[in-house]
Amino acid sequence: MEEPAVHPAESTLVEPKGAPAAGSTTALLEQEIAAFFAKLKYLPESDIKALEAAYRFSEVAHEGQYRKSGEPYVSHPLAVASILADWHLDPQVLTAALLHDVVEDTAVTKDELQELFGKSVAELVDGLSKLEQIEFQSHEEAQAENFRKMLLAMARDIRIILIKIADRLHNMRTLDVMRPEKQRRIARETMDIYAPIANRIGLNAVYQDLQDLSFRFLHPNRYQVLSKAVKAARGNRRQLIDKILAAIQQKLNNAKLAATVAGREKNLFSIYKKMQEKHLTFSEVLDIYGFRVVVEDEPTCYLTLGVLHSLYKPIPGKFKDYIAIPKANGYQSLHTTLFGPYGTPIEVQIRTREMHRTAEDGIASHWMYKSTDGTLNDAQQRTHKWLQRLLDIQSESGDAAEFLEHIKVDLFPDEVYVFTPKGRILALPQGATAIDFAYAVHTDIGTHCVAARINYELMPLRTRLRSGDRVEVVTDPAAFPNPSWLSFVSTGKARSHIRHYLKTMQFSESVALGESLLEQALDVLAPQREALPEVIWDKYLKDIGVKSKEEVLTDIGLGKKLSMVVARALLKLSGVVMAEQQQIPAIQLRGWESSALHYGKCCYPLPGDKIVGLVTKGQGLVVHVADCPAVTQSDVNPENLVEIDWDPPSGKTYEAGLDVIAVNDRGVLAQVASVISDHNANIVNVQLEEFEQRPNFTFIRFLLQVQSRAQLEDIMRNLNVMQVVETIRRRKL
Incomplete structure (x- = not known):
């Protein structure tokens, strides 16, 4: 194709x-x-x-x-x-x-x-x-x-x-x-997508072939220079390679272990990548050759490892057992790096013939589709699970570009292997966090996770996992995904589920807010009206080319459409005579901040303040103090302003800014913080700034969590009587 x-x-x-x-x-x-x-x-x-x-x-x-x-x-x-x-x-x-x-x-x-x-x-x-x-x-x-x-x-x-x-x-x-530009485009797509897929399903030889071919067209000059250098080194190092091959074969023969030993040259792109990552010149890359030992069965792999470690000393930390813990694509081998002659590092892979076939041709080496007893082999099961994950991600991705972004993460080969509390091994991409682990175990566990115990210690959800970690997820039925998780999760599954949840929540919250705003506008324009029949909505939706009523309400809730404009259009279609502009009834705040309702960070409104809502495009309804410059400036459209009022006290906390100028002395911050704490307020953040003009004083900026304006004023009164405090004010821009 x-x-x-x-x-x-x-x-x-x-x-x-x-x-x-x-x-x-x-x-x-x-x-x-x-x-x-x-x-x-x-x-x-x-x-x-x-x-x-x-x-x-x-x-x-x-x-x-x-x-x-x-x-x-x-x-x-x-x-x-x-x-x-x-x-x-x-x-x-x-x-x-x-x-x-x-x-x-x-x-x-x-x-x-x-x-x-x-x-x-x-x-x-x-x-x-x-x-x-x-x-x-x-x-x-x-x-x-x-x-x-x-x-x-x-x-x-x-x-x-x-x-x-x-x-x-x-x-x-x-x-x-x-054409060169098309060569580069196709090569980039191959490097980003097709080579990783080949690796993911175990086609190792094809994976390396696609990498080298892509490298050749993406960086033709570098490819040519490196290719010539490898050919030259091939002749220079042949004697050393032959000596190592002979020593390995002789040692295995002496131990009466039947094995096929071969030297292999690393592919050009892997050499280039190593030079880039470790900032090496070609002459400094000593291990451009590796060695492969193929034996009859699994126990012989471990015997061979012992023999090789007695021939050349192993380099600590450079041994990997992919037989006990196979890679996600089914690859199995023992990997060890040894100190060879003249201090040359030697990379050796030890595997059985069956493992070698799987390493080279992946699931293709196991065809037919199912074994004779009708069950999938291990490699096919892993690939099947991966494909099921792709279908899950696809069902929750908004468009093709988002889907591609999600699954690219899962295609890259570096992996960490971690254990569940029951001892099951999970393979995750390098850089995966406790949240990625939670979603890998089960979607519901990821959705409700609040913390994780890594190696029996309580750790934050953003903690990056390492191979061998034992991970246990702590859940809470009342907990749900946080938008900040998207900044550190690694797997496509976790990212797509979090985004799907946030989109769903934003949609339902925006519909509810949009409905309130539209009802308010209709009450102002036609207070004596009857409920609008569905036929009016159908006609309105057809006129503006929108599929559903919920879509219109969402746009109102997110500030993309003005409630007054929509209300006038609906009333005009229904033939209702609009009344003269009257006092707009206030919308009662439900109190909880959401994706469609926010509290202004410029004025930090609190229960007890006179407030007003500003419908802001893309954000929905933003609540401000009535005299905040954000709502009083001349360029604000009056139709974007909404009368709102506080619900009865609910026990919810709100953020408030507090600026204190105090004597620059030891223990002052602790004294001020103690008063705040005594009044049941939480300090979210604190910043200290020095006055160049008044070196004896310091400027302390607090971000607090309080329940009302009255509570904040009580704190301010008690701080104001302290000798170390010179001035205090509530922060408003």
């Missing part, structure tokens, strides 16, 4: 019909066809014949279409199918790969495919087909929507992502013919 175009006019790798093919194209294509069918020896003869028919169908469908390289277009689906054949995938996947562009780029329909090749193949091809050529607002929006469609299709059938990754791998291998 070629790169999605934002606009129909933007050409991809396909040339129009009739474009001339390169001279040697036919011979080259014949070689590729022969190579593909030579790989199919693992399939029955009947399946191979069916694949021959699928190839012929694809060839006819794409007849006259050429890639920008001059090759017949059919060479692309053939190459994708060939990559999948290397992974020994089932005939339906290979057939879908051969046909994956026929619905999109030719006149063939999904129904035709279903009739000729079966429902399974047709569904796979449909899942891979791009969106219709919609005029998106931006390429980013198009990319996000295409990616969301792909992931949701993938959740229905995991084989879709295997075809998609093979498709992207071939496109990256043939990207040279594209």
Whole structure:
């Protein structure tokens, strides 16, 4: 499948019909066809014949279409199918790969495919087909929507992502013919999305391939320089590598351990990343080579580890046991770093043959879809759980871009492994917090969490977790997500659930406030009116192009629409004669601050103050003291002002600013704070500032929590009689 175009006019790798093919194209294509069918020896003869028919169908469908390289277009689906054949995938996947562009780029329909090749193949091809050529607002929006469609299709059938990754791998291998700016765009998308997905489902070799190819097109000069340096080092270090290989093999032979030992060169991008992260020159990167030991069974892995540690000393803190605790993508190996000859660090991976297959080809190495007893293997179970999480996130994300933002977090490979109180292991992204852990255990636990015990100590929810931590979440049924959590959570699941809850709460609170404001406006304009019939609302909604009454009320509650304007329009449609402007009845404050009702930070209104509401766009109703400059200045629209009054005392606390000028002496702050505390007020924040002109005095700015204006005035009276206090005033801008 070629790169999605934002606009129909933007050409991809396909040339129009009739474009001339390169001279040697036919011979080259014949070689590729022969190579593909030579790989199919693992399939029955009947399946191979069916694949021959699928190839012929694809060839006819794409007849006259050429890639920008001059090759017949059919060479692309053939190459994708060939990559999948290397992974020994089932005939339906290979057939879908051969046909994956026929619905999109030719006149063939999904129904035709279903009739000729079966429902399974047709569904796979449909899942891979791009969106219709919609005029998106931006390429980013198009990319996000295409990616969301792909992931949701993938959740229905995991084989879709295997075809998609093979498709992207071939496109990256043939990207040279594209314009430089398009090369960079496709390479960036591959590095950000497709390489991490390949890693997430365990396709390690493909993951490294996609990284190196992306690196080559994103930073061509750096790629060339580093590539030459690695080739030069290959010759210079060959003798050392051979010496280490021979020593390892000899030591294992002496211990009578059957093993295959191989040296491996790290991929260019991982070397480049290490140079960047540790600020090293290439000559300072000593471990560009690693060693892999493949043995027969799991116990032999640990025996081999002991033998190697007796050959070369291990570097402390550089051992990881991914056999006991596998990575989320199913990867298993023992990793150790040793002091080699001349102090050279040696990275060694020890694994079984089965682990090696999984490490290289991930879930593809375990095909078919289910084992003979009908159960999913471990790697497939992990991938299935990941896909279920994607569906959960998708259901709560507002749009494609938000969905993409959420799941990008879960695609990156660094992980921490933590324990539940019952000993279950959870894998979370690097930087995950106690809140991420709570949501990973269960959505309800995340929603109601208030604290966490990490290694039996009570810790804040923002605490970042480390591998090996034992985490227990403390919950409270009355607790709910806080907007500040979004500043430190790491997982897409936690972020999407928090946002969903906050949006839902904002919606319900805004509807309630909008309803109160609209009722107030209607009472002013038509005090004797009857209830507005639904037919009037329906007509009004149709006139303004809005789907629901709740949407209008939300906009009023958030200050996006004026209640008076909406009230006049509704009354006009109903034919009610509007009265002369009368005294506006005050709305009773329910007291609790919410996403649609805020207390002004400029004047800190308290029960007992005369107050007024200012409808502010995007914030809803902001409560101010009546003489606050924010509501008395001349440019304030009178229709945005709302008469409000306090509810009877409810025991709620409100913030209040208090400024004190006191003698600059030892213990003064403690004396002032003690008086405040004696009056049952809480100090939220305190700041001290010195007077340059009056060095004997200090300026103390308090932010308090009190229940009323009367309580604050009582505090001020008691502070005012203190000898150390010179002046005191309530803070208002």
